[in-house]
Amino acid sequence: MTQRLTAWQAYLLAAVFGAGGAFGQQPYDLPPLMLLGMIGAVWLFQGRVTARQAGVTGWAFGLGYFMHALQWIVSPFMVDVARHGWMAPFALVFMAAGMALFWGVAFWGARRLSRAGPWALIPCWTAAELLRAYIFTGFPWASPAQSGVGVLAGQALAWIGPHGLNAILIAVAVWAASALTGPPRALRWRILRETVVLATLLALLLPVMRGDAPLSGHTVRLVQPNAPQKEKWDPEKIPVFFQRQLAFTAAPPQQTAPDLVLWSETAIPWSLEWAGTALEEIARAGGDAPVALGVQRSDGLRYFNAMITLDQSGAVTQTYDKHHLVPFGEYMPLGDMLARFGIYGLAANQGHGYSAGPGRGCWISGRWVMRCR
Template structure:
């Protein structure tokens, strides 16, 4: 290890830059569908040694080292985000004639922007760099703050936050309950970087001991939480009420078909046919049927026949929750406003509830700097006059039975800090999405994992309906109770019962995150400016 570390530390110029990119790209193997955690240990170990080289390079001044550290983080992040997000380009190939020219922007442009956050992470870490295990704490603080900022700056895009790479299974997901994804990410960087100490021998005993304690706490807490999980809900609860029976529809409609106006009727009929299938294996008739995001291929309020067909398909008392485009008349002389929404529709074909998507997708559902970009011939991927309009607030979808769902439409599920306290009154999170834009790529797997973590953080189950997958029912501990694989057409019949699992609320998780940052900052600061942490 010491010989490898020495070679990496002494690298310079182009070879150093190439290794930084490759190290970041390797780390993306920890993300779904691969979930190889070991890749992140190698990635961050190499990053520490590369930063050691920048810090010890002869003849470099203070500001030169800062600049070098920033570019190291940027190159590392560029490799990670290209390897982890290349599949975004698949959405542009759905209408290749209009958008294929933008492939380089999707595959390389977005990662280049996201990598700035990681450049800032290593820049900050470089300010606190030392020769003991305090430098691992500095790196953890830098990345923790960078990932937190990435969650909300410029509308936010916390996709593939580092912490997801160390939470591939429910045992390793439970730490998200008390400290959230950003707290897990911060501590994970410290643990993932710890093998670097084997190559430099400075701060070895103290650093490995602390890393081992953190890893053991992560796994131990997960085992404790799962061992304390309540038994499955009884067929009838104490009040004599049956658990809610839910049917999730996964139609697997190719995105090109969804965009073809001439095929809308057959697309609609496929959803109806799957919804009307008899329950399997003696399952109860569903109380609620759930369709994916934008599953209704026309404006439902302008198509009375569509509502009639839905009413005819539903039995008395059944409810359909469907992803729709909702139109709302604007001021006279202006085009309608369009919302990415869900409707609740009863067996009479009446719309009895609606919730709009609040956090829209840039360049997909709306165009930043629209007038300027339109003048350059750049438009939305989703064709809609004026784009979509954002909903004003998150709201529960409450059923006639009194049960409520907390809707997360599409990628709203990746924003943990945007889930409002009213989620405590919901029976489940409801994530409807259309990942058909991304085909058979890592994207749907990554999206599903992030939605699962929202269930763990909030202590309530998740119901997920995705056009081409991955759909499923996930319990409050992140365990998949039932699911349909990617591109597997069919339905899921499940029951939803039991009580919410007590967890820390969003304020508590944020408080714990900041306590972690402060503690690691103190370790890094004392190591840099005070006595050295050398316990070996």
């Protein structure tokens, strides 16, 4: 049936399947639609006879998917609409098109490896997602595996990780698309073959579905002010959000007192060098529990997206500078050169944005350990 579609019809349908598959991600949280979208992409792949056609189909599917799944990236541009608003549509389209290239290459490679069936998509698509998570500092957001967080299949994440779960999802999509197509005379053999494959996949899943993971006995209180992005830096709203976080931090425990209070990234609007009084208030609200929070700090002309821990007096006991920065948002590639043309990142300073920290760290305080990436 897919052979009856023109090239442009197939590409448009692939984009529709991709946009529909994005309903499997937050805030919709409908993982069956994620799987249906992937099945549709594999079904279209089977009708693309050349590697070029397969590659464009994969890219179109990824474009529709990432345009929908990454729509949240326009929010920071809305903080200062007059300055950054015009960049929002370009950022979304270019980001989605760039992420879709990984899937386009996967589909192209799968067709080059196999002219007959879609099974080469399993290693190629999985490898593309693995590469997307690490190359150019990595951008693993909206990975298909993330759609399984709220369902039973998501338990596999603790054992085989997101890329293992991606491989299983892709394999199931390939199985389903293959089971729906093929010559009628081969139906009996096809059903037997696909049943064996599905049974094997389920057998791989069974060991990871062992119920809840054992708890550590520690209690962590997570605090965030529920501040709309466009209001976070509003001078009139800053005291409201700060007092809200203090109240949450000092609230009586429902069961056991927290061992650690954790505030979010850039939890306060003041740079660390000017936040002395605020840090003392935060420490008092935390009581006996240490408080870890995200702040911005400077060292000369260099700025860092940092995380600190406070003792009961408000003194900084540990500092971690984020080293895995998001391109364009936290730093601008070729920042000095682009700054000459008036192009800056959202967190730009001297054209570059934030500076990267020295690397991963591990904090130890009392009974808890925090690993920072």
